Amino acid sequence: MTHLLEVIDIAKHYPAGKGAVKAVDGVSFTLERGETLALVGESGCGKSTTARLVLRLIELSGGTVRFNGEDITALSPAELRRFRRKAQIIFQDPYASLNPRLRVGDTIMEPMEVHGIGTPAERRARMEELLGLVGLAPYHAQRYPHEFSGGQRQRIGIARALAVQPELVVCDEPVSALDVSIQAQVVNLLKDLQARFGLSFLFIAHDLAVVKHMADRVAVMYLGRIVEVAEKNALFDNPRHPYTRALLAAIPHPDPGRRGHVTPLGGDLPSPLNPPPGCHFHTRCPFATEICRKDDPVPTGGAHSVTCHHADTLPPMGAAYQGHISETAVRRLALYAEASAARAGAE
């Protein structure tokens, strides 16, 4: 069986003066059907650019993207349109990604019109079904985006992405603009929809707790490259790349007993215009040696792949974070969940 998505050594270089900004610089990964792969990393690491390259929303400078075994880098415009029916995207900013002049119903029906799916009556019926699926009501179809909250707009974006029954949905920071309680609703919705329709997600995010909750596998990016990729528990329990370790160590946990355990990584992200030679992370890495400054490290390969010269000799990080949560808190949280479920059932 072929992978749903196979990304091989893709690159995006933007010319800048004499050099080039290497936004994405040789990224490879695969995504299976029904799987969620998270791409994490900080601003400027190239994760959003990678997402857009995968959908060919921007043209590649190099490399290959295969979808169901088909090379999408060589598609004609008509073929590309057929591909887009199978691969959709949900954007980060629900305020900027909906057309303010289109009624919500029309926004959701538009992709079906573009792809010539169904009759107008069928499209309308499907649109109303989609509104229900994402937790909105049929009368919302007549309204404009400004009448909705951020969370509701994100639901509209999700309904639009699902309108053409895609196999792959790229979620580009789908919850980072939302309030905490709304974030949880949207995260739950995405998981429900994935289970129901067997969707595959390429999930772009910077919030590692959200990633831990959503993903099956996680790829960590730094300055245009993937530095580590592994099954999520392997990555969180045994992070091997020094950058992954720094990222995990920087998460503030909802646990005052852990105060002061955060160890900040020194320095700033170097400019992608002149990335450091050798391993891009060596300027901030506590384990860097001479070889890191000269040679590009190669991925170790395998299910837990690390791109670090010292991957095999680094000291273990120590026990993974195990939070303390009081019995009272656990009991009350369970009460809340129960009561909440009971009310939802009663309605």
Next chain:
Amino acid sequence: MTLLSVENLVTSFRTSAGEVRAVDGVSITVERGQTLGIVGESGCGKSVLSLSIMGLLAHPGRVTEGRVMLEGRNLLDLSSRQMRDVRGREIGMIFQEPMTSLNPVYSIGYQITEAMRAHDPKASNAELRARAVAVLDRVRIPSAARRFDEYPHQLSGGMRQRVMIAMALACKPKLVIADEPTTALDVTVQAQILELLRELQAETGMGIILITHDLGVIAEMADKVAVMYAGRVVERSASADLFDDPQHPYTLGLLGSIPRVDEDKTRLTAIEGTVPPPFAWPPGCRFAPRCPFSVEACTVSPPPLREVAPHHSAACLEAPL
């Protein structure tokens, strides 16, 4: 020692939909050398609260009730000229978006010395420059003397936030209000900034009001916490107690909504529904329409903030659960 105490503050906005109380009877205190965390989501009134304390409310907002006591002086009684002296010198403010809060056409050095000059018009340029470089140095900006002449776009997000902190601290305020100071930053940079704030607090003994929606940041930074929902404080306690003994259903909803790295849950316990806008706030408890524990009495009159455990208050009829 209490540095700031806000007592029963009401901030109203007169709108076409009638008078809206964006902050409705809020009381908080900040001790010297300590951090009060204010948690809440969009529209809970936390930013209006900080603007009310600073005297920066714009028309049609105004404080209609209550007191803002800074070391025994009610700031609400001060003239706008007197308030100008308080801002910067006694209360500093750090905003969320370092890019939009810095003026792109002035050098960062100019922007830092601007406040110093306002409070100390006789100081010479050389003196101001030396002081600004010292402050930049203190917020760990490398080669501070060179950075003095640079513009905001030449700095990274983390550096810009350091500049914002330098500006807030330039006149050595006793109280700093930090409104989502790390929300726009990456997690490793956030860790740097939080550590910096803690160090500076230990050095200067300043009180901090830290406004955030991130319970992880609260756990990391706050000594005491106030949870706000729809213009009111719904729970108030020491930071550790909020996590160990959460009382208000809204607090429980928030805690259930955040995924935890040390936990494998298939579903998060989301809070159903959305925060109502101020003109549609229900009578009684404002969380009642979304609350899984609400009973008839919750919809009648607002539950008072009462002590449910020592030094721990919640505005909920059903607490302790």
